[in-house]
Amino acid sequence: MAFGSFDSKGGGGHAMSEINMVPLIDVMLVLLVIFIITAPLLAHSIRINLPQASAEQIDEKPETIDLAIDEHGRLFWNESPVALDELQARFAAHAGNKPQPEIRIRADRNTRYEVLAQVMASARRAGMGRIGFVTQPGADQPGAAAADDGQQAPGAAPARAAGP
Numbered sequence: 001m002a003f004g005s006f007d008s009k010g011g012g013g014h015a016m017s018e019i020n021m022v023p024l025i026d027v028m029l030v031l032l033v034i035f036i037i038t039a040p041l042l043a044h045s046i047r048i049n050l051p052q053a054s055a056e057q058i059d060e061k062p063e064t065i066d067l068a069i070d071e072h073g074r075l076f077w078n079e080s081p082v083a084l085d086e087l088q089a090r091f092a093a094h095a096g097n098k099p100q101p102e103i104r105i106r107a108d109r110n111t112r113y114e115v116l117a118q119v120m121a122s123a124r125r126a127g128m129g130r131i132g133f134v135t136q137p138g139a140d141q142p143g144a145a146a147a148d149d150g151q152q153a154p155g156a157a158p159a160r161a162a163g164p
Contacts, residue, residue: 020163062130065094067119072112075119084118091126102130 018134068076075082077090094101107116123131
């Protein structure tokens with residue numbers, strides 16, 4: 001057997017059931033010493049005298065466009081009402097600005113998805129690339145609280161009773 005001993009006197013021919021840990025510990029200690037010695041060498045850096053520059057830092061904050069959509073689908077561009085047909089032209093006018101403005105969409109919880117999709121498609125067609133949604137932090141599952149009360153969540157399909 002591969003685990004047997006070399007003495008031919010008896011031994012019973014049974015396998016040795018323990019692993020010799022000394023060689024394993026020796027290898028680990030050697031590796032530890034090697035890493036301790038080489039770690040400071042890897043962190044060694046070359047000293048370079050960099051030139052000093054006296055330029056002012058440019059603080060350009062990109063413009064933000066707050067686009068609000070109420071539950072009836074009415075749009076508000078920075079708090080002023082705007083029609084859906086005018087959005088494409090407004091987005092196109094701002095798309096060429098450097099840096100490009102960020103669109104922050106605040107939609108009512110009961111807003112139809114169709115209106116949101118039209119607004120986002122209009123922005124993408126005009127070349128706007130920075131679009132974000134403003135949300136309110138709250139429960140992980142907004143419909144769960146309404147379901148616990150026995151009420152139906154807004155926009156949810158009515159529950160059907162199972163039966164034959």
